[in-house]
Amino acid sequence: MKSISLLHPFSAKAIGLSERDIFFSHSKPHEKALLKLQKEGYEVSIDYFTGSLLPFTKKIGDIKKRFWPITKPLIKKRHGWRKQHSLFHYWNSFFNAPDLTIINMSGHGSLYCFKLAKMLLKKQKSYITMIGGIHVSEDLSGKEYYENAHHIIVHTEVQKKQLLQKEIFKNLNIQVMPLGIDTAVFTPKKKTSNTLELLFVGRISRLKQIELCLKTLAFLIKNQDKEVSLTIVGPISDEIYFGELKALAEHLKITERIKFVGSIEQKELVPYYQNANLLLLPSAHESFGMVMVEAMACGTPVAALLGSGGPDEIIENSLNGILVSKENYAENILNYFKDKEIEVRLSKNAREMAVQKWSLSQTENALRNSVNQVFR
Known part of the structure; x- marks a missing residue:
């Protein structure tokens, strides 16, 4: 053997x-x-x-x-x-x-x-x-x-x-x-909440640029009428950076809109993906980013940065997700939520592409x- x-x-x-x-x-x-x-x-x-x-x-x-x-x-x-x-x-x-x-x-x-x-x-x-x-x-x-x-x-x-x-x-x-990923486990579920639910999954590390998630949340609260929340799932790799994020949340007056979940098992991620309207992945670099295809398989599109590596291969902007520059990140996400037809189309395409390419x-x-x- x-x-x-x-x-x-x-x-x-x-x-x-x-x-x-x-x-x-x-x-x-x-x-x-x-x-x-x-x-x-x-x-x-x-x-x-x-x-x-x-x-x-x-x-x-x-x-x-x-x-x-x-x-x-x-x-x-x-x-x-x-x-x-x-x-x-x-x-x-x-x-x-x-x-x-x-x-x-x-x-x-x-x-x-x-x-x-x-x-x-x-x-x-x-x-x-x-x-x-x-x-x-x-x-x-x-x-x-x-x-x-x-x-x-x-x-x-x-x-x-x-x-x-x-x-x-x-x-x-x-x-x-x-x-x-197992596309029989990571599957879509009809979203019932009227709140726009943003999700980040990954280590709390400076390399992940999670501050962009917080700034995007604040931008959406200011520029549209729906309720918005942000859930952050993952282990704390950098306590100093985690403290900076909490301070930024207080400064932006969005603390009550953010939920830190901590580290959970992979199988427990499924309902978080299913309930989210959009996965935020603002890392400067991602070699692949498993969370992208997990979210997409659940029908949840991903917003990532152009030129960050793995997302450039997985995400096609305005087809199955959002792939834009750091400077235009929050604005593009706002425009995405303004058009329900785009949201439905990207969700459908994200699921189909995950099944075809990343099973x-x-x-x-x-x-x-x-x-x-x-x-x-």
Whole structure:
């Protein structure tokens, strides 16, 4: 039986999440695609780093998630992004290397990724690099890491195109694995509220530019007559930024119109998407943005920023969502709500496109194709 490990070489805290988020919410499309391979006869596992002192395994549904203690840095910057090493994981891979390791990391990689990849090659085991984002390491270690990979996985055609423009990727095998969702779970529901319900789903982090959501809410309250509310769902990754958002809400006099929900499991997101009139995604950069296709599958269009990456591939402005500049963001959303016919049309198109392009079967087929290339 061939074995496959999907390695996320970082702890939950390093990406602003809790281990509970890792247990139940993180990387669900990958998890479900691996489950499909498991049913087809492969031995699969998902690996993370942890701040715990000893390794442990958590079985979530039918998938095995393994957690390996961080051994470097020990105290200072222990949960620093791209700083983490785990001798527990390294030596387990040395003595029990899976037949295929899929390493999911930002394009900059990490010293641990580079070290692990060299060891796997010496043991004649294959690895695939899975890249989130378009910013990459172009030093010698990073170059060798990508060149020696069996192939590279990204999640959008936009990401692939941007990477191929960089010198170190020009002649490399880059393949797209779209992150799909279960469109039988994420389904539309008739909206009954007369309130315009705005929704943000994601980490409360400065990179997400959530202040634009608050300013958009204030703009809508001022410039149209309907009641408007904003629900923010997601873990707090930056307490200072969270405090700034609350202060901004008070300054704009919209505190009572905003609800902070915190982190919830993926399956609990469905009613939030179904009840929302619009998902706000004002991030400066999104490599893919799972929340986009989840919302669209529920018939809820998305308002994102032009040039932010993943949204440029997924959203077609005025066809299945709103894709505009930061400067015109609030004004375009106001115009959207002024025309009920546009709202109905975009909702219908969003659902249809999610089903056609981003169903879970797309992820399963792409991952199976990657694995078959390694083992053929």
